[in-house]
Amino acid sequence: MMSSEKDAYIAINENNGCRVRTLLISCVTVFNNAFQLYTSMLAKRIIPCLDVRDGRVVKGINFEGLRDAGSILEQARFYNNELADELVFLDISASLESRKTTLEEVLKVSGEVFIPLTVGGGISSVERAREVFLHGADKVSVNTAAVNDPVLISRIAEKYGSQAVVVAIDIKKNGDDYLVYTHSGKNPTCYEALEWAHKVQELGAGEILLTSMDRDGTKEGYDNDILSRVSTSVHIPVIASGGAGNLEHLYDGFTKGHADAALAASIFHFRQHSILEAKEYLRERGIPVRI
DSSP states (O other): OOHHHHHHHHHHHHHHHHHHHHHHHHHHHHHHHHHHHHHHHHSBEEEEEEEEETTEEEEEETTEEEEEEEEHHHHHHHHHHTTOSOEEEEETTTTTTTOOOOHHHHHHHHTTOOSOEEEESSOOSHHHHHHHHHTTOSEEEESHHHHHOTHHHHHHHHHHOGGGEEEEEEEEEETTEEEEEETTTTEEEEEEHHHHHHHHHHHTOSEEEEEETTTTTTOSOOOHHHHHHHHTTOSSOEEEESOOOSHHHHHHHHHTSOOSEEEESHHHHTTSSOHHHHHHHHHHTTOOBOO
């Protein structure tokens, strides 16, 4: 082989080698990104909830006996700094009082947090959902309006995507069944929990927020029986709610209830535990969380 041909041969192989190395680096980068996304999807979420009434955060027991739990903005700032995965803002008397969620409060909260914000209460139309999104919400939570007009779920999902629609399901045990309630737990419906969960999934809901009215505020732990039955029968994420009183309850919600996320209020609002403390407790016991 002549010198010029040899040089050309070497140059071609070096060029091919660079391409191979570049391809390998690209493949590794894609794999790492995919792995991070996969593990992120597996991570269980800890979500504090701001039940709001008359401009203040409140907390009750079984949806009754509300007591003050602090300033909306102070609690929002606290959870933003506490490594909460998301924040839920529920205007709990909006549907009961036949009014809309106060957008000014939503705007103030959205300006204080840099984590996903879900807003619920009095959202009864696509236009109202639009207003809530424009004021900083990442997701909307529908409950009473969805029971009254189930197609509302589809209309919001079609316009903004299923990932932006959370259907809140408030349930109370009635014999062997769990009935769905509306209007902040005041009005029973004809729907059984599993039946309604399947229906909202079919209509395009991206998540279910399942609240046990029997356990709400009792600190006795989630109702893992119905939680597990719902979580394992639908393919969309289910958020456990109602009853968390200690860190073990969060763990049980994930392991026994098979929830994708755990919502809690009392243990965080009154500083019984911190979000970071909860996540470290869970991670030490093999539950994947973001820290």
